[in-house]
Amino acid sequence: MKLLRSLYLGNRFFLASGVIAACFIATFILGGYIVVPKVLFFIAGALVLTDLLLLYRTQKGMQGHRFTPEKLSNGDDNELRIYLENFYAFVVSVRVIDEIPHQFQRRDVSFYLQVQPGDNKTIRYYLRPVKRGEYSFGAVNVFVSSPLGLLLRRFTFSANKTVPVYPSYIQMRKYELLAISNRLTETGIKKIRRIGHNLEFELIKEYVSGDDFRTINWKATARKERLMVNHFQDERSQQVYSLIDKGRVMRMPFDGMSLLDYAINASLVISNIAIKRSDKAGILTFQDKVGTLVPASRTSNQMGRILEVLYNQKTAYRETDFSIVHNYIRRKITQRSLLLLYTNFESMYSLQRQLPYLQGLARLHLLVVIFFENTEMKNLIEQPAGDLREVYHKAIAEKFTLEKKQIVKELKKHGIQAVLTTPQQLTVATINKYLELKARGLI
Template identity: 25%
Template structure:
C-alpha cells in the first residue's frame, strides 16, 4: 500500500496544494476501489502430504483470478522456520480469468506434524497505489517422517533371503527353526538323509523333503524415548538412529513373512503398533514414531516390559532400542530383564559415539585433551561392562557405530531365523 502524505503550507500556495492532495487522495481511493476483493480470487496451496526429514520437497501457491482484469497479488504463507522454506512469500501477476502459480522448496530440519493454516494475500490496485490485504484460511497438514536411510540395505538383505534357506538346511539338523514346505525330486546337491523314504517308495524315484524359514513369528521393537535417547550422535539424537533401525527391521521381517510391531515408551507407553505382517506395517510403524521427541525423564523399562508381555503373550524376538549407558542400564534395565528373558529372545541394541572413541585414542597435547581422553576411556570401559552384564542376563547385545545399527540389527534377526532360535 502506498502512503499518501498531505502537505499543509500557509499562504497563497495552500489552496493549490490542497487541490493536489485532494486529487492524490481521489486517485488512491479509485485505485483501492478498483482492486478486486478477496472473494474474487481463489488461493490454493499444494505440497506433499509426507516428507522425510532432510529430504527436499516443493510447495506451490496457485492463485485463480475470476475477474475480467489482470491483477498483481502478493502472498505470504505461514510456514514453520524448521521447514526451511526457500521463501514463504511470492509475487504473482495473474491474467484475467486465469491462474498463476509460484513455487518454493522445503527442506525440513525437524520431524513432526505441521499444521499450516493461513496465507496473507495482498491484492494490488491497477495503478499500484493501493492494495487490499486479508488473511485467508487454507488449512493443510504436512507430516515430516524420520528418514529411512537404510532402505537400500533392507532391500539388499531381502533380495539375498535365499541365503537364509541355505542356513536353514543346517538348522534342520538342530531340530528347530524350519517349516516343511514341499516334496521334490532328489538332486545332486541334496543331503542323502533328507530323502523321504515313504514318498520314494510310492513314486519309485528318490524324493526329498524341502523346508523354508518359519513364518508368522513375532518381532516386537521396544523403542526407548527417554532421556538417554536425546543425546546427539553424528549431529542427530540417538533416537533418530534407533528409528532407522526400527524401520529396517520392520521392512525385512514383514517382507519375510513375520509379524513385527512397536512399543515406544519413556516413563509411560507413548505409542503401540500391534505385530502384523501386512504390507502397510512399515507405514504404521513410521506413523507411530514420527511425532515422538525424546523426553528428558528416566524410562520405565519394567513398565514397558510388563505392558508388552501382557499384551503380546506369544514367544517373540524382543528388540530393545536404547543407549548402553551404565547408570540407566544398571539401575533400570537390568532389574527389569527377568520379566522377559525367560519367555522371549531378547536383543538390546544401541549406537555408540565415534567422537568418544576418537578422543580415547588420541595422544593428548595438553591438560584439556588429557582430561578428555581420560573421560572417554572411562566411558568406553563403562560401556564394555554394560555389554558384558547384559549378555550375562542372556541378552544379545549390539553396540554399533552410526550407520551400522540398522544393518547389524537386521543381520541379527536373520541369524536368529537361520538358527531356529525362535
C-alpha cells in the same frame, strides 16, 4: 471496514509521500514554486485512486489454496504446495506469507513472484517436523499489487487447518519399495551371505553378488548360459517385537529429534519389513510401567494399528524399570520371539543395573539391544585440541566413547546381541541386524 482490513500501503506510496513532503519543505525554505509540490500531490492522489480502483474493481482478483498432506511424516521433508490463480486483467506482483505452525519456529516462509493475467502459479516448499502431534496452520496471506505498486490488497486462503504429524511413514514406504525391488543395498543395507538355509525350495533365480555359491544350480546355468542359483524360503511367521524405552535416557536430542522419536520411526520401518517378509510384527512401549502392547501379527490392518499406536505415544521421561518389563514379557509373550530393544546406556554402571533383567529376557527370546552413539562426542574427538582445557574435554569424550564399545562387548559376553549406532543410521542398522539374524537362521 472490510476494504480497510484488506488494504495496505506499498513501499512506493511511502517513497512518493516522502518526495512530495521534501518538495513542500524545500519550497517553504527557498520560497516560490509552491505549485510544483501541489501538482505532485494531486498527481499522486489520482494515482492512488487509480490503483485502488484497479485492485478492487475485480471482486475475486486472486484465488488460491494450500495443499497439505493428510498427515506429515516426522523427521522427513514434507512437500507443501500453494496454488495461486490471477483473475486480474493485468500483471500483478505477489508476496505470499504462509502462517506455518509455531512448532517450526520459523517466520521466513514468504515468497515473491509475478503472475500474468489469467495465469496460475504453484509454489512448492518443504517442512521438517521433529515432534509428533497436531500442527495448526494459519492462513495463507497473499499481498497483491498492480503495476503502479502504491497499494496492496490482501487475500487470505486455507485458514485454520490442523494436520497430525505421524511417525516417519515416508521412510517406511521408501524401504518398502526398495525391499520389493531388491534395491535395499542402495541405502546401506548389507547383502548377507547365508550360513545355512531352510530346505524348503522356492525358485531358481539369476546369481547376484552376495549369493551363496554353494546354491548354484548347474543344470539351469547350462540351459540359461549364465549363473543361476536355487533360492530357499526363510523361516516364516516368526514374531518380531519392537520394545521402545520411553524413559529419560531417550530424551537426548540429535538433529532436533529425540532418541525416542528415532526409535519410533525405526520401529515402524522394521515392523513393515518384517510383515513383508511374512513375519509377525508387534510393539511394546514402557518406562516406569508398561505402556502399550500390540500383539505380534501379520494381518492386513496390523501396520495401521502400529502406526496409530506409535503416533499416540506420550511420555514423562521417567526412570525406566526393566524389572516390570521382564515380568510382563514372561507373562504375555510366551512364544520365542525376536525382541528389538531400543534404549540407551551411557555408562557401564547403567548397564550393570539392568543386566540381570536383560539376561532373563535373552534366556527366553532372541534379544537385540539397540543403543546410540553420542555423535557430539565423536565430533569433539575428531576436532584438534587448541589448549589444555580442550585436551581434557577430548580425553573425557574418548573415555565415554570407549565405554560404549565396552558395553557392546559386555552384552555379547552374556549372549545378548547388541547394535551400537548413530541416530541417523538407526533404521539401516536395525534392518541389517534383522536380515543377518534371518540369514543365520537364529529366528
